[in-house]
Amino acid sequence: MALEITSAATDPAMFDLPWSIPLEDWPAEHLAALPRGISRHVVRFVRHGGTVIAVKEIKADLARREYAMLRALGRLDLPCVKPLGVVTGRETLDGMPLDACLVTTHLQFSLPYRALYSQVLRPDTDARLVDALAALLVKLHLAGFWWGDVSLSNTLFRRDAGAFAAYLVDAETGELHAELSDGQREHDLEIARVNIAGELMDLQAGGYLEEGTDPVGTSSQIVARYRSLWSELTGVERFETGDRWRIDERIRRLNALGFDVDELAMSTDVGGTTIQIQPKVVDAGHHSRRLLRLTGLDVEENQARRLLNDLDSYRAALDRLGDSEEIVAHDWLTRVYEPTVAAVPREFAGKLEAAEIFHEVLEHRWYMSERAGYDIPIEWAVADYVHWVLPNKPDERSILGVDTVAMPVLAWDDDEAEPRQTR
Amino acid sequence: MATVTFDKATRQYPGNPTPSVDKLDLDIADGEFLVLVGPSGCGKSTSLRMLAGLEEVNGGRILIGDRDVTNLSPKDRDVAMVFQNYALYPHMSVAENMGFALKIAGVDKTEIDRRVKDAAKVLDLTQYLERKPKALSGGQRQRVAMGRAIVRSPQVFLMDEPLSNLDAKLRVQTRTQIAALQRRLGVTTVYVTHDQTEAMTMGDRIAVLKDGLLQQVATPREMYDAPVNVFVAGFIGSPAMNLVTVPVTQDGIKFGTHALQIDRAQLSGLGSSAIVGVRPEDVELTTNPDGLALTVEAVEEMGADAYVYAVPQDKSITLDGSGEGALAKPFIARTDGRKPPMKGSTIYVYPKADHLHVFNPADGLRVN
Ligand SMILES: Nc1ncnc2c1ncn2[C@@H]1O[C@H](COP(=O)(O)OP(=O)(O)O)[C@@H](O)[C@H]1O
Ligand SMILES: Nc1ncnc2c1ncn2[C@@H]1O[C@H](COP(=O)(O)OP(=O)(O)O)[C@@H](O)[C@H]1O
Ligand SMILES: [Mg+2]
Ligand SMILES: [Mg+2]
Numbered sequence: 001m002a003l004e005i006t007s008a009a010t011d012p013a014m015f016d017l018p019w020s021i022p023l024e025d026w027p028a029e030h031l032a033a034l035p036r037g038i039s040r041h042v043v044r045f046v047r048h049g050g051t052v053i054a055v056k057e058i059k060a061d062l063a064r065r066e067y068a069m070l071r072a073l074g075r076l077d078l079p080c081v082k083p084l085g086v087v088t089g090r091e092t093l094d095g096m097p098l099d100a101c102l103v104t105t106h107l108q109f110s111l112p113y114r115a116l117y118s119q120v121l122r123p124d125t126d127a128r129l130v131d132a133l134a135a136l137l138v139k140l141h142l143a144g145f146w147w148g149d150v151s152l153s154n155t156l157f158r159r160d161a162g163a164f165a166a167y168l169v170d171a172e173t174g175e176l177h178a179e180l181s182d183g184q185r186e187h188d189l190e191i192a193r194v195n196i197a198g199e200l201m202d203l204q205a206g207g208y209l210e211e212g213t214d215p216v217g218t219s220s221q222i223v224a225r226y227r228s229l230w231s232e233l234t235g236v237e238r239f240e241t242g243d244r245w246r247i248d249e250r251i252r253r254l255n256a257l258g259f260d261v262d263e264l265a266m267s268t269d270v271g272g273t274t275i276q277i278q279p280k281v282v283d284a285g286h287h288s289r290r291l292l293r294l295t296g297l298d299v300e301e302n303q304a305r306r307l308l309n310d311l312d313s314y315r316a317a318l319d320r321l322g323d324s325e326e327i328v329a330h331d332w333l334t335r336v337y338e339p340t341v342a343a344v345p346r347e348f349a350g351k352l353e354a355a356e357i358f359h360e361v362l363e364h365r366w367y368m369s370e371r372a373g374y375d376i377p378i379e380w381a382v383a384d385y386v387h388w389v390l391p392n393k394p395d396e397r398s399i400l401g402v403d404t405v406a407m408p409v410l411a412w413d414d415d416e417a418e419p420r421q422t423r
Numbered sequence: 424m425a426t427v428t429f430d431k432a433t434r435q436y437p438g439n440p441t442p443s444v445d446k447l448d449l450d451i452a453d454g455e456f457l458v459l460v461g462p463s464g465c466g467k468s469t470s471l472r473m474l475a476g477l478e479e480v481n482g483g484r485i486l487i488g489d490r491d492v493t494n495l496s497p498k499d500r501d502v503a504m505v506f507q508n509y510a511l512y513p514h515m516s517v518a519e520n521m522g523f524a525l526k527i528a529g530v531d532k533t534e535i536d537r538r539v540k541d542a543a544k545v546l547d548l549t550q551y552l553e554r555k556p557k558a559l560s561g562g563q564r565q566r567v568a569m570g571r572a573i574v575r576s577p578q579v580f581l582m583d584e585p586l587s588n589l590d591a592k593l594r595v596q597t598r599t600q601i602a603a604l605q606r607r608l609g610v611t612t613v614y615v616t617h618d619q620t621e622a623m624t625m626g627d628r629i630a631v632l633k634d635g636l637l638q639q640v641a642t643p644r645e646m647y648d649a650p651v652n653v654f655v656a657g658f659i660g661s662p663a664m665n666l667v668t669v670p671v672t673q674d675g676i677k678f679g680t681h682a683l684q685i686d687r688a689q690l691s692g693l694g695s696s697a698i699v700g701v702r703p704e705d706v707e708l709t710t711n712p713d714g715l716a717l718t719v720e721a722v723e724e725m726g727a728d729a730y731v732y733a734v735p736q737d738k739s740i741t742l743d744g745s746g747e748g749a750l751a752k753p754f755i756a757r758t759d760g761r762k763p764p765m766k767g768s769t770i771y772v773y774p775k776a777d778h779l780h781v782f783n784p785a786d787g788l789r790v791n
Contacts, residue, residue, distance in 0.1 A: 040510055040588065062588065172588065178438055183478035186497075190477075190504075197527045198512055206514035216527055 006064070007085030007103075008071070013049055014103070019090045022098055023057040032106075032398065045106055045398075052106035052398055053084060060088045060100035062172060067102055069171040076143045077285075079136060080168040081107050081156070107167055109353045109396050110156035113199070117208040119394065126200065126209075126218045128164050132157060133196075134225035136166035137188065138233065139284050146184045148173030151195035159352065159396075161302035161359040189226060193219050233259060236278045241268065247277055254279065258301045260286045294329035295337070299355035306359050307337070336378060343382045348390050350397040361385050425578040425611055427451040427474065431483030434469050443469045445635040446483060454609040456602065458626035460616055461658075466635040467615040471581050474613060475504050487578060503577035505585060511556035511567055518543075518552040521570035528575075535574075542573040545607065565597060569604060580605070580612040586621065598625055619659050623647070631655050649780075653787040656700045656780055657743060662730070662755050664700045666743035667715070668784060671697050676781065679715030679737075681773035685781060689790045693783055697790070698743070700780030703730065706756035706772050708764070714773035715740065717754055722763045729763035731756045733770060 005014055018026055023042045032045040032052045042057045058066070063086045070083035082105040090098035113129060122128075133155055140147060147154075147168070154170035177184075200215030209215070232253065239246045251261050263281035268274065287304035291297055299307065314332045315321060340361055341354045352360070365381035429449040435442040444466040451457045459467045472478035474485055476497035484493045492500050511520050521542060522535045530538075543549045546566040556564055572580065585601070586594045602625045605612050616622055622629045623643045631638040631646070631654075639651045650656035656664050669678055671693050676683040678699060707714065708731070717733035732753040735742070742752050756772055764770050774780075781791045 059590075177436075179436075181436055181478060183472050187472060187475075187477045187504075190497075194524060194527055198523050201519070201523055201526070202512035202514045204514075205512070205516075205519065216529075219527070 002089050003087065004089045005085050005087050006067070009084065011049075011084070014085065014087075017046065017048070017055075019087055019101070020093050020098070022092075023055060023101065054081070054104045054106050056102045056104075057099045058102055058172075060086075063088070063100040063102040066170075066172050069174050069176065070104070072176055073140075073143075073145065073168065073171065076145075078139060078143055078145070078168070079165065080171065081105065104169075106398065107156050107158070107169075108398065109356075110158050110167060111396060112156060113152040114203075116157065117203055121210070123210065126213055127221065129157060129166075130196070130218055130222045131225055132160075132164035132166035133192070134222045134229060135284075136168065137192065137222075137226055138229045140168065141180055141185050141188070141230070142233065142282065144177045144179050146175045146177065146180055147171075147188050148175070148191065149195070150188050150192035152199045158300060159356045160300035161306040161356065162363075163302045165300040165302070185230075189223050192222050192226075196222060229257070232257060233279060233282050236276060238274050238276045241273055241275055244275065247275075250277060250279070254282060255286045258286050258305075259284055260289070294326060295333045297333070297337070297355065299353075303355040303359055306362065307355065310336070310362060340378055340382050343379075344386055344390065348386070350395040351390060351393045352396060357390070360389070364389065425488035426453050426486075427457075427579055427611060427613065428486040429470070429474075429483070430486065432470075432473055432480055432485055433482035434466075434473055434478055435481050441635065442481070443635050444473065444632075447637055449630055449637065449640060451611060451613065454611055456605050456612045456614065456625060456627045458614045458616060458622040458629045459632060460619055460622035460629055461632035461638075463617055465632040467617070467632060468583055469635075470632070471504070471583050471613060471615050474579070475502055475581055476500050477504075500579075501577050502579040502581055503572065503575040504581045504583070505572040511564060513555065513557060516553050516555060517548060517559070517567050517570075520556060520567050521574055524571055525574055538574045538576065539570070542570045545573065545604075546570050562596075565593075565600060569600065573604070573608065576610075578611065580610055580614075582612065583615045584617065585614075586616070594621075601625065620661055623659065629659075631658060633658075649789070650700075651789050653698055653700070653743070653782045656782065656789075660702060662703050664702045664780070665706075665754050665756075666782075667699050667701070667735075667754070668696055668741045668743075669699055669715075671695055678773045679771065680712060681714040681771075683774065683779060683781075684776055685779070685791055689781070692790055693781075694785060696784055698782040698784050698787075699774065700782065701772075701774035702778065703755040703757040705775045705778035706758075707775055708756050708758050709771050710764070710769075712771055714771035715754075717770050717772060719764050719766050719768050719770060720753055722766060724760055724763065727760045728757050729760040731758055731764060731770070733772075736769070 003015070003019055007014070018030065023044055026044055026046070030046050032047050044055050046053050046055050067083045067086045070080055073080045074082060084103040084105055087101040087103065090100065092098060116125065116129070129152065133150070133152070136155065137147070137150060149170060149172065154168065156167045156169050157164040158167065197215050197219035200209065200213070200218055203209045204213065204215055237246065237250060247264070247266070254261055259282045261279050261281070262283050263279070265278045265280050267276050269276070285301060287308055288299060288301050291299065291304040291307055294311070297307065311329055311332045314336060315328045320328050337358060340358055344357055361378065361382045364385040365376050365378055368376040368381055368384060428451070429447040431446040431448060432444060433442050433446055434444045447470060459470060461467055469478055473480050476492065476495055480493050484491055486492065487500060487502070515523070518539050522539045525535045525538065539552070540549070543552055546569065548563065548566055548570065551559060551563060556567060559567065586597055589597060598621055614625060626643060628640055628642050629646055630640045633654055639646060639655050646655065646659050650659060653666060657666055667678070669676060671677070671690065674682055675685060675690065676697050676699060683699065716736045718736055719731055719733045721732040723730040723732070732755055734753055742754060754772065779791060780789065782788060783790050
């Protein structure tokens with residue numbers, strides 16, 4: 001059978017990878033790092049033309065399905081890994097057929113949750129991860145995606161100005177509909193609750209969780225967080241005709257949560273004394289879109305919020321409230337943001353994303369100013385930060401753990417005492 | 424333990440023109456292993472979620488035992504939806520791996536211990552309870568994964584394609600294990616799959632769904648021997664039943680030169696043609712000009728048996744799926760592996776008299 005690569009981006013160099021070898025035996029020279037854990041399928045990170053790709057060996061029909069699903073999710077602008085292609089028709093040199101491969105782009109600066117837990121953590125890390133996952137689930141559900149395997153291991157996390165932004169990594173079980181029924185959403189929530197509790201209990205048993213953390217409690221939080229976000233985003237609100245300010249108020253609340261309202265349904269009752277509103281189409285990325293429009297910077301939502309705040313204080317401090325927002329934004333970018341980021345030595349560039357460094361420098365300046373009792377200029381803050389803080393941070397550009405939590409169940413030939421550890 | 428009844432249960436998703444599950448009538452006996460099977464999108468998961476209390480029921484009722492649960496929340500139904508995460512947590516002991524779902528459900532510790540010990544006994548895992556999964560063999564790990572479901576001891580188990588992402592070998596092993604275990608425990612189980620082989624090997628009875636409509640409920644044997652319509656006939660069995668559209672004359676159904684014996688009364692319902700179904704193993708194959716003339720395209724030898732792939736010489740004869748635009752589908756016959764016909768040769772085939780399936784092309788229903 002002939003090797004066949006289905007891909008949206010034509011990349012002939014992809015043929016040069018050793019597809020005739022089972023993925024778990026790929027020579028080290030191709031690999032970006034050796035995987036640390038075991039996942040259900042064999043997954044490897046591979047160096048490829050200056051980037052890193054993730055290759056997962058999986059049955060052809062499932063690979064095609066997952067590829068198509070990830071593409072569909074990407075078109076809907078949902079946070080997920082980017083699919084590169086599907087490789088089928090693989091066989092060994094002596095003609096034995098091999099499973100297909102799904103190829104995705106490695107998501108830079110993403111952190112599998114297990115990698116996070118092997119670092120020193122801020123105390124509320126579990127809560128922040130669960131928040132990010134709840135927000136991701138709401139976004140997916142709003143778009144009509146039923147996940148079917150919601151878990152921490154199927155999510156990648158990126159730092160986002162003190163919080164986390166969550167990305168979907170495993171779409172194998174997903175289904176896309178025009179709209180989900182309440183039952184489908186409840187089903188996903190139940191799956192999330194059980195999986196997350198299991199994953200946290202496992203970390204606890206391994207001694208990675210802080211003393212006093214409650215896996216079951218934390219996992220139920222996802223349900224609570226999800227529900228409150230969902231009802232804020234989709235709930236019906238009624239008020240007297242005179243209270244029309246509540247329309248603006250609702251939109252402002254949604255903006256603050258990071259959502260734009262693209263369509264709002266409004267109606268009055270028969271007598272015309274009460275108004276009823278309900279957001280119909282909401283779009284995540286309120287702050288990041290605004291920042292992108294003003295500065296061309298493409299960053300996570302909370303980072304964008306942070307950067308916009310700094311931009312606003314820049315504008316106020318320079319007394320340029322009368323100038324056009326675009327012009328001030330351009331000045332801020334070239335005079336504040338870019339010099340700050342450029343002050344980071346090249347060798348530290350792999351530690352954190354630029355926008356996250358900027359956020360940390362702002363935090364650092366705040367602490368320095370508080371200690372000093374006066375405002376510290378950002379130039380001093382970045383110098384101090386680069387000298388004292390940044391060198392001690394781990395490199396997070398390419399944390400390459402295949403970090404599925406689970407120990408796979410294996411086929412057995414007899415009840416052998418020593419299991420094969422290969423899959 | 425309990426019976427399960429779907430009583431004209433209907434679910435239509437908002438925005439859809441037709442119900443995804445349409446007036447489903449199904450009685451499941453206490454302790455029965457019922458498999459819901461059908462192609463993707465036929466309504467299997469929806470039916471299961473309706474039973475679990477996760478999907479709103481728009482019409483009809485659902486009963487567990489004598490209790491109408493149509494409007495009960497999932498936690499008041501005493502059913503366990505088993506999503507088989509066939510993977511174990513490496514830092515947790517076997518006992519913890521088995522009991523964790525109970526812990527989430529808020530069951531107290533002594534009760535968890537008791538149920539885990541009971542399950543371990545059933546699964547022959549008692550001496551491994553304190554070990555980590557890494558120290559177990561493949562078969563033991565598999566039993567631990569099953570123990571997770573058992574400890575919940577619900578009235579009804581619900582399983583939605585639990586084997587779909589396992590590799591072929593593990594899938595075969597696991598389905599045997601699940602079926603054996605279910606029989607041992609005797610807990611009523613509704614199991615969903617799109618794979619008819621899985622359905623046939625596991626179920627006490629099988630319910631075939633298509634486009635939200637129940638086609639047939641029967642034991643695997645009945646389903647195989649007497650499919651009620653063309654869809655079930657083509658769906659159940661592997662390789663699939665040959666479905667040949669042939670002319671009907673005064674004297675009966677003409678399968679090439681062979682006249683098929685069929686009841687006068689049954690014949691009268693048919694128009695000028697009939698769809699004749701014959702399973703590959705029920706084919707009489709001769710070189711005498713008796714039956715439908717076929718040209719052999721390929722022969723697959725499997726030791727004792729051989730599969731013969733052949734196409735009708737009379738091009739007006741259509742095989743199901745061979746119509747315009749569709750890939751030509753060959754007629755498949757199983758024959759003696761020691762003397763299979765040669766590729767390119769002409770053979771004649773007709774159905775064995777006691778294994779004949781006749782369907783009316785007008786409505787697809789079985790007539791004999
Ligand atoms: N594109 C990617 N970028 C970063 N990490 C990835 C990527 N694809 C897979 N991974 C890592 O590999 C792990 C296993 O991948 P996943 O698709 O969940 O496989 P499985 O089907 O075996 O669960 C994920 O948990 C994630 O840590
Ligand atoms: N949220 C939804 N909105 C509209 N249609 C849906 C929704 N969920 C499922 N469906 C449709 O209902 C039918 C049955 O789906 P499902 O029960 O998932 O099928 P199966 O499990 O047999 O593959 C399919 O046609 C599917 O597209
Ligand atoms: Mg996964
Ligand atoms: Mg389904």
